[in-house]
Amino acid sequence: MTEPITWTCTGCALLCEDIQVYIKDNRVEKVEHACLKGKARVYGCKHTAMSTVDQEEVDVNNAISQAAEILEKAKNPLLYGWSNSTSEAQVAGIELAQTLGACIDSTSSFCQGITINEIINGNVPSCTLEDVREKADVVVYWGADPMSSHPRHLSKYSYFPRGELRQRGYEEDRTAICIDVTQSRTAKISKGMFFSILPGGDAEFMRALMDGLAGRVPKLSYDFDVKRILELAAVLKKAEFGVIFAGLGLVYSIKEEFDLISEFMNTLNRFSNFFLIPMAGHFNMRGFNHNLHEETGYIHRVGFTKNGPVSSVEYSVVEQLKHGADAVMVVGSDPLASLPLSISRRLKDIPLILVDPCSNLTTRVADVTIPCGVSGIEVGGTAIRLDGKKMDISPLMQVDGLSDEMIVRRIMEEVS
């Protein structure tokens, strides 16, 4: 057996840095410690993307020139995706958007962007996953099911491991709480501390919990044992180091009144010591928010106008795809598979460029497809973990193809 390489997994935003990969003849032979998601990432695409123009196979240089021509001709181009790219590729994408006067947005636009914005702007306290492992005694999974979305979350950081201040691990030193609309795999781990709420009822439950924390009798519009809310409030109050993992269930449910999150955290922290971590999905989704914030002061939905960068809903991928953009470049995403058809339908009516290592649903309608190396496998760089920690990503193997960063920079050379 060959000597293993220690690798940082890019299967999800946990970025597990203890993966051992055995490689022989530039092929993966075995992978240790990675979950099924990580394993799938290591073994790469089932079908690699081809370099095409109008669905005909062409030389990659021709595809890049065609992409540059489309973007140059467009009056209102949109650059979208980025959450599966390294930070270096994201920075190149932001520069390209600036050069073109384009809109740029990522998958965070309809994901955890709103939560990350609150954290970056200092409205909500957050901590690192190492803090969680060493110190946390109460962990709350709210609208999140990490056992399905981030399989090693509980075993590596949040519940099972022994930490500096939690030597007895989950058995005595930690309490896991799950608040969700469904009895998920994570709810199964939380056992007696699973709180089943109604779909869309997160805000109501949060207010009831705030009442419980303040010593008032909680009120809910549906039948729920008030004593259980008071018990939960008591557990939260006693926490020495508590963490709330905010999942998409929570974010989607209360996005219209998102100030409630900071109000809830403030209330909680009058009695206790709580932090919030967003459950970002793609491996560098948070990286895009940080990189764009550094360049423009905004985390997503940015339009580079004559008056400088502007951020508003108008520049979001959803609004742009509905009735704004007249050309789209997608990097490392599959909008036809991930967005509702009512929004993604327009992609077949406007010029579409796709930069991706794998063949997917969107490649079937793309006018130009440019294959790139898989980030973290064939392409290295840096990424930002879901808690905001910067991580180095080393490539596992050498390949001859171009990285997404190189492709974006080549397009930039041709348009400028």
Add this chain to the structure above:
Amino acid sequence: MAFAVALLSRTKQYTECPPLMEEDKYIDSRQKLEIILKPMEGAEETGLIIHEELCSGCGNCVVACPVNVANDPYGSGRGFGPTNEKVIFRVENGKVKAANVKECRRFGKDRILCRACIDPCPTEAIEFV
């Protein structure tokens, strides 16, 4: 009754019962036993069965197993992948694998009914028979 106990503790196989195998009147009972005992075929010496098709490789069992923690406190015990070969559970190619099963607390003279790997499994991929 003694044979049934031996069967359950896996010191004997049902095929070692002559009447069951030879007499036609026990054909139904034999078929029922085959079905009941089928899950025990893949079991380790401790009775451990891993249903790989259910496992997501989350590693909860790797970190929760007290033997893993005792034998690898700074690896498995801290949430990382195992750093030595003394552990019972480790994840390979996205699925949990068992080794050193004689170290399991369910094995040997002073065995106990430990459930530390079963309870944390969200997919019920681990069972003991």
